[in-house]
Amino acid sequence: MDLAQIGATPKGGVCRIALTELDRQGRDLVVGWCRAAGLDVRTDEVGNVFARRAGSDPHAAAVATGSHIDTQPSGGKFDGNFGVLAGLEVMRTLNDLGIVTRAPLELAFWTNEEGTRFTPVMMGSGAFAGVFEAEFIRAQRDLDGISVGEALEQIGYRGEQPVGEVPGGMFAAYFEAHIEQGPVLEAAGLPIGVVSGALGQQWYDVTVTGMDAHAGPTPLALRHDAMLAAARMIDEVNRIAVEEAPHGRGTVGYVQVTPNSRNVIPGRVDFSVDLRNLSQAGLDRMDAAMRASFAQIAQRGAVQVSIIQVVKFEPCVFAPACVDSVRRAAAALGLPHMDVVSGAGHDAVYVAQRAPTGMIFVPCKDGISHNELEDALPEHIEAGANVLLQAMLEHAR
Amino acid sequence: MDLAQIGATPKGGVCRIALTELDRQGRDLVVGWCRAAGLDVRTDEVGNVFARRAGSDPHAAAVATGSHIDTQPSGGKFDGNFGVLAGLEVMRTLNDLGIVTRAPLELAFWTNEEGTRFTPVMMGSGAFAGVFEAEFIRAQRDLDGISVGEALEQIGYRGEQPVGEVPGGMFAAYFEAHIEQGPVLEAAGLPIGVVSGALGQQWYDVTVTGMDAHAGPTPLALRHDAMLAAARMIDEVNRIAVEEAPHGRGTVGYVQVTPNSRNVIPGRVDFSVDLRNLSQAGLDRMDAAMRASFAQIAQRGAVQVSIIQVVKFEPCVFAPACVDSVRRAAAALGLPHMDVVSGAGHDAVYVAQRAPTGMIFVPCKDGISHNELEDALPEHIEAGANVLLQAMLEHAR
Structure with a gap:
């Protein structure tokens, strides 16, 4: 709700378009929270941000989570933002409980998932997956002729890390929590969707x-x-x-x-x-x-x-090891769940080209998304974050 | 072809919209031709123009023909104009042959059939039929706020004759020749359509x-x-x-x-x-x-x-006496013909509310109308005018 104040619209939604001054304010707020949680923050050359919580094994590959914080022009509070803040909550919870994982944990937020100001959509995760060259991405221009590279300089998020590189090697696993953006879970009355793939x-x-x-x-x-x-x-x-x-x-x-x-x-x-x-x-x-x-x-x-x-x-089938972890986490927490597929694209679909990946869906009100009316229940948000915590721990312990 | 020079478009069509300066030029040209043919020209209060050729019986009601000379913005040479000029040719032919009919003959052109600049469409014939009041018509305004009444003054066609009044009483019969504006006659390979009514x-x-x-x-x-x-x-x-x-x-x-x-x-x-x-x-x-x-x-x-x-x-069924005259005229001239219905509205459909009415269709190329490509063959135009002549003579002799 604090993050949703940045770009808040009169109807209760959010307009925080990628690489704008409002996106800078949103990024700064989340980066500040990450640093306050003791995380080590890096930025890559297309503006993807990574916040790492160290593990006990210096040679272990990170177990990662993430999503995006940019929104549609008349977007909601939850699309993308939920996944990023659920990941932050995982970190804070482990801090609170004094748990040190074997593998490092990493929280990412990806540049310009929505594709509103700059095309292509899912730009940051696509570049991370190697689908787009960094230079191609940095040369894309908005309707005013400003390039992604120039916009990154303006908001101070042009990083040094080459896109696609991960300290300690590619993620051992990647999990993304997201609102469903559709009506299936709500119609079924279930708090958790175990996402087996994307259409x-x-x-x-x-x-x-x-x-x-x-x-x-x-x-x-x-x-x-x-x-x-x-x-x-x-x-x-x-x-x-x-x-x-x-x-x-x-x-x-x-x-x-x-x-x-x-x-x-x-x-x-x-x-x-x-x-x-x-x-x-x-x-x-x-x-x-x-x-x-x-x-x-x-x-x-x-x-x-x-x-x-x-x-x-292309159709995407998520890694069985990650899908199973999500399903086991929901079961262990006593949360009713069902297997679902994602009808829409997500950053996780690109990341899945580089690392074993799974997703966790929670219901959104009336299935509405990309709309200022987008809403989700606190108990579903909490359930999704708990499943994310357990799934990540299974791989990071 | 001379009339089509006024408002001629580069692609061979005509743009001569009702009550414009070009419409004035077109009206003046046709009125000049009527006067040269010895016709007596009157204008009514909504700009309908009537040109009368006297008959031998001073008490006989006129046998009339007519159509319109206004066009669509990217209109053709034939829509409406054919009917008016076919009527003029009937008058000239009778002059050439020295024939005096019993009943007077009358050629009308009706104001704003197309409805491009002012609504409603078929304004002049609708007012003549009593469907619209003259004051309602004169108060209609174009997008620039100019009223029909003002436009009539500007082009000099505000007449004195009350709309709907006809010297010597309502027409004994009214015939309108028109291009078909559809593909039926061309597909059937016939020069004449005997129009039994309108949908x-x-x-x-x-x-x-x-x-x-x-x-x-x-x-x-x-x-x-x-x-x-x-x-x-x-x-x-x-x-x-x-x-x-x-x-x-x-x-x-x-x-x-x-x-x-x-x-x-x-x-x-x-x-x-x-x-x-x-x-x-x-x-x-x-x-x-x-x-x-x-x-x-x-x-x-x-x-x-x-x-x-x-x-x-409302659906319109034309007067059997007039429809039969058209069919007999085509047969007498040895012109292949078929009964057709008009799918579109025409001035004749309004006039039919006041007087026995018939229509004569001739084919147009590829059925195309309301288009600069609109075209018709000279032999079909001639056939239509000859049928009009014979049908009018049957009622006027």
Whole structure:
């Protein structure tokens, strides 16, 4: 709640966009808390921050946690921020109890997870994973022409540590606690989701081209109605996802109609398709089914269709050793839980390319996120932090 | 082609919007041609212009023809203009042949058929029919705040004749020649369409309300996807129209998605529905089927739907005596023809409320209208004018 004061919005949310002056204030506050907890703080060349609690074995690789503290423009208090502060609470709790772990513990917060001001999203963890070069990231510019490198200098978070390097070697394990950002746990009435992986994503730009014509004088049989064909395709996107239950997702979120006049048969419709599934084989099935179905609809409707894939995230299966630790921790604490998958991307999905990784979800109110109404119950927040503590200890002891 | 020079566009079309300086130039040119043909020209208080060729019987009601010379912003040479100039050619032909008819003949061009600058559309003929009061029409304002009354003064076409009054009594018959503005005659390979009536129209604003949610974390079963429901409704609009073959039309030309972001399940979709049919009973069936279907789709998709009717034009059946005259004229001239209905509104549909009315359609290239590409073949134009001549003579002799 203290961190949420920085960039607080009138409706109870937070606007603290990556690499702004408010982000600097938020980073300074969290870094101050880390130092007060006796942690050793480092920053890498893309602004990722790492705070380490020493272990007893000088040769052991760190057991890490983290998330992000940047927000959407009309974001909430919990997205990302919960994971970072849960990690800090783990450190403080161990301090309070005088426990020294064998392996060092490390808390990270990653630069620009949200991708609001600078693209790509999940920039810091992506660079850490080696998906993006540091120089590529530092050269990205916002709408005012300011680069990530310049913004890092301005807020004092251009670090010296080469991105991807970890003192003592790559993390032995990485755990990220996060609000679910969806309705599954709340609907099930459970405080803990054991995240087994993250859905792969394939996004497409689809264009249906027919011919503009007057709605009145043009009989149905002589039409080339791009909207009618697009409507049938949108229904098919849903059907294709339903056939891939329970992990298939198919969404059309963007539709643009041309000329978009009430008495003109649309000559062109552009729309997006977002397909998700837990396996690449599943995504491949959905892709093939979509292409076949769209071609058939286009032929029936006497229109043309083009399909261009524009975004691709591979499906991610988290390390069984880490997923099992989360499940055991919840069980040991007597917390009701279920296995879930993440439908969205998270920093953990990139970190999983470098280190064994697991995630812990807690419910959020009405499944709402990326919204000032985002909220979570204190008992769920506490439960998630306790599971994080136990899972990290299992690997660090 | 001379008239089309006034407001000619680089792509071969015409932009001559009602009550502008260009409209004045077009009106002046046509009025000049009428006077040169010996016609007596009058203007009414909403700017409708009437040009009369005297008959031999001073007590006979006039047999009239007409259309409009205003255009869409990116309009063509033929829409409306063909009907006015075909009427002028009828007068000139009778002059050339020295024929004096029993009844007077009258050529009208109606103010602001297109409704581009001022609403409502078909303003002049609507006022003539008594659907709109003259003072209501004269008070309508464009986006710059200029009223129809002021614009009429500016271009010198505020006449003295009370709207709806006709010297010698209401027209004995009214015929309007027009390009089809659709693809039916071209597809059938016929030069003449005998127009039996015009489809009634009912337009609706539909709003589907669901709930915005992340496309990734929200399983299909927990969604309130306004776009998916809207897509199914759009498909139903088509199905409902197909069931009313051959005269049913159903079109969704306008769709607005909110928030319209590719990875957000749409929480709201607004769209238009345009239903047309030749009978009110048919329109009533379509309305009922649409409401039942939309309610079912909304329930299945866990969304709300609201349907508001915003526009209504009654179906119009033209006078059998006039329709038969057009059919006989085409047959007598050896011109292949078919009965058609008008899917769109025309000045003739309003005039039909006051006088027995018929229409003659000729094909236009690719069915295209309201477009600079609008075109028609000289032999079809000639055929249409000849049918108009014969149909008028049958009533005026």
